[in-house]
Amino acid sequence: MSEVKSPRGGWQPATYYPDPAIHALDPRFEKYWLKLSAVERLTTGLRWAEGPVWFGDGRYLLCSDIPNQRILKWEEETGAVSVFRKPSNFANGNTRDRQGRLVTSEHGGRRVIRTEYDGSITVLMDSFEGKRLNAPNDVIVKSDGSIWFTDPVFGLLGNYEGYVAESEIDMNVYRIDGQTGKSSIVAEGILGPNGLCFSPDEKILYIIESRGVPTRKILAYDVAAGGDKIINKRVFVDAGPGTPDGMRADIDGNLWCGWGMGDPELDGVVVFAPDGVMIGRIALPERCANLCFGGLKRNRLFMAASQSIYALYVNTQGALGG
Secondary structure, three states, rough: OOOOOOOOOOOOOOOOOOOOOOOOOOHHHHHOOOOOOOOEEEEEOOOEEEEEEOOOOOEEEEEEEEOOOOOEEEEEEOOOOOEEEOOOOOOEEEEEEOOEEEEEEEEEEEEEEOOOOOOOOOEEOOEEEOOOOOOOOOOHHHHOOEEEEOOOOHHHOOOOOOOOOOOOOOOOOEOOOOOOOOOOEEOOOOOEHHHHEEOOOOOOEEEEOOOOOOEEEEEEEEEEOOOOEEEEEEEEEOOOOOOOOOOEEOOOOOEEEEEOOOOHHHOOEEEEOOOOOOEEEEEOOOOOOOEEEEOOOOOOEEEEEOOOOEEEOOOOOEEEOO
């Protein structure tokens, strides 16, 4: 791991360029680093920020604040922050379907839901073969309209980010068909499946194994012909002492991963090239759980980091589907 230290405590925005919080670890990262852009703190006061999702048609960001049972809304034009939903059923991951509707995974409800245009809620999945889901975590949508999500037990382990309950089913990764609504298990045997995303061409699915032994890993799978199954499991990144959580791909296939717990050098965002080489880091004063791309050109990286939301303009765009 890099020896880059994150600026814990007393964080202040950079007053000169380039921002010292941004680090190129490989020449390939220089292409994406805007030297006249700095990390900004958009808001703070959350308890555990997760699941950011961008609504370009409204120019706003939604972000889960899991322990506070709410989803917050940040407006790009004014910087105003308001409560979008409370109670949120300990909502975690958020994304948008191909019709622009909000799709959310809930710890408390142990389900994946969709918010309709009129604000009503449709339950997409809350059980599999008669057994309740655990605590759906991260969620993404594929171009065929299918919804893919991870289902670890983290939200069942206490009453802080969910409700204490017994698990009824193994920790799996699921797919909900966009046409029929039929659900299926696409990956099993992963220790703590967490963040996930597709490569820009949707030929690879990446899944974070957040309870891997002895280390966390980013796993890669090929998407099989037909698009509804995955094959050829392999380790894309062995995180060593690092703690990857949520991630998104950019249009060049780089993975931007929320990272860090414990030592200061592990806090922030880590960027991996398509060959698995760590090429860049964004040091933050807080652990980053998840992120997304947004803004008018999808070139603004929004980072949900513990008690705050940060942003940084970058010289790339987010791939669709996150």
